[in-house]
Amino acid sequence: TEHGHWTGEVWNRRKNGELFAEIITISAVRNPLGATTHYVALFTDITSIKENERKLERIAHYDALTGLPNRVLLADRLQQAMARCQRKGHSLAVAFIDLDGFKAINDNHGHRVGDLAIREFAQRLSSGARRSDTVARLGGDEFGVVLRPTASTDGLRASTERLIRQVQGPLVVDGQRINLGASFGAALYPDDARDINGLLEVADQAMYAAKRERKGQAVTGLTNE
Numbered sequence: 001t002e003h004g005h006w007t008g009e010v011w012n013r014r015k016n017g018e019l020f021a022e023i024i025t026i027s028a029v030r031n032p033l034g035a036t037t038h039y040v041a042l043f044t045d046i047t048s049i050k051e052n053e054r055k056l057e058r059i060a061h062y063d064a065l066t067g068l069p070n071r072v073l074l075a076d077r078l079q080q081a082m083a084r085c086q087r088k089g090h091s092l093a094v095a096f097i098d099l100d101g102f103k104a105i106n107d108n109h110g111h112r113v114g115d116l117a118i119r120e121f122a123q124r125l126s127s128g129a130r131r132s133d134t135v136a137r138l139g140g141d142e143f144g145v146v147l148r149p150t151a152s153t154d155g156l157r158a159s160t161e162r163l164i165r166q167v168q169g170p171l172v173v174d175g176q177r178i179n180l181g182a183s184f185g186a187a188l189y190p191d192d193a194r195d196i197n198g199l200l201e202v203a204d205q206a207m208y209a210a211k212r213e214r215k216g217q218a219v220t221g222l223t224n225e
Contacts, residue, residue, distance in 0.1 A: 004028045009046070021050045063137040065115055066122040071144070074136035078146050078196055081134075082189055090149040092189045093156040094199055095163065096207040097125065099141035100181035109176065116173045117180065128166025130159070144203075153188060160186050183211035 005027045012022055024043035028036045061073040069077065081092050099121065106114040118141065125143060126135045132148040147159045164184055171178045185207025193199040 001028075004030070012043075020045055020047045022046060066119055066137050068122055068126070068143075069134060069136040071136065071138045074134060074138070074144050074146060075196055075200075077134040078199070081146055081149050082196070082199075085149045085189060088149070091153050091156060091191070092149040093147040093160060093186050094189070094203050095145045095147065095160055095184055095186040096138070096200075096203045097143040097145070097163075097167070098183050098207055098211060100183055100211065102141040102180065105178060105180070109178075113174055113176065113178075117171055117178055120171045120173055121167065121180065121182075124167050124171075125163065128163045133159070153191075156188065160184070183207055185210050 005025060007023070007025045009021065009023055011019055012024075013019055022043040023046055024041055026039050026041045029038050029040055031037050061070060061076075062068065063070045078094060084090065085092055102114070102117070105117055118137075122135070122137060122143070125145070129135050129145060130148060134146040136144045136146075138144050145163060147156055150156060164182075167182050171180060185203050185205065187193060187199050187202035187206060189199055192202045
């Protein structure tokens with residue numbers, strides 16, 4: 001209307017109902033009096049490009065084995081959650097979880113069973129989290145959880161305890177009963193740190209402290225507990 005043309009990316013639909021992505025240029029055709037009589041659209045189908053972009057996005061931000069967010073996406077979600085806390089004066093918690101005795105699973109049962117155990121634990125951990133929490137696999141047998149910001153630190157503690165209860169108990173993998181412990185460490189924002197690196201470091205240190213003190217058991221490492 002203003003310039004006589006427009007260029008951009010849109011999702012369109014074919015006559016058979018199939019969606020496709022396109023780069024399109026729409027130009028107005030005017031008569032000698034300057035009135036628009038119709039429009040001409042030229043487009044290029046970029047559906048395959050968009051599909052490749054989505055695949056690359058998933059590779060960059062999600063763990064291939066479990067389908068959970070990876071460390072990069074966890075940090076991004078944590079940054080967003082911290083920004084919400086600053087605006088509303090809320091708190092949040094980030095928890096690190098490390099499996100105890102996982103090396104023995106790989107040694108005794110093989111890496112295939114080890115991978116299945118990681119998947120089963122990831123599913124169990126995710127089922128104990130709320131939809132607004134972020135559960136991530138950080139690598140190997142380490143996981144991280146960003147708990148939804150709330151005005152109540154007691155609520156954060158209750159959420160952490162719920163996760164601990166959720167992952168307790170043996171896993172049944174490929175018909176085999178596998179006992180795995182999990183060491184938890186958690187940090188509160190803004191009590192323990194006010195930046196991402198500091199918060200993750202506190203949670204990591206709390207996790208390893210929990211592992212040293214009570215190896216094989218699920219414990220919390222909240223620093224102000």
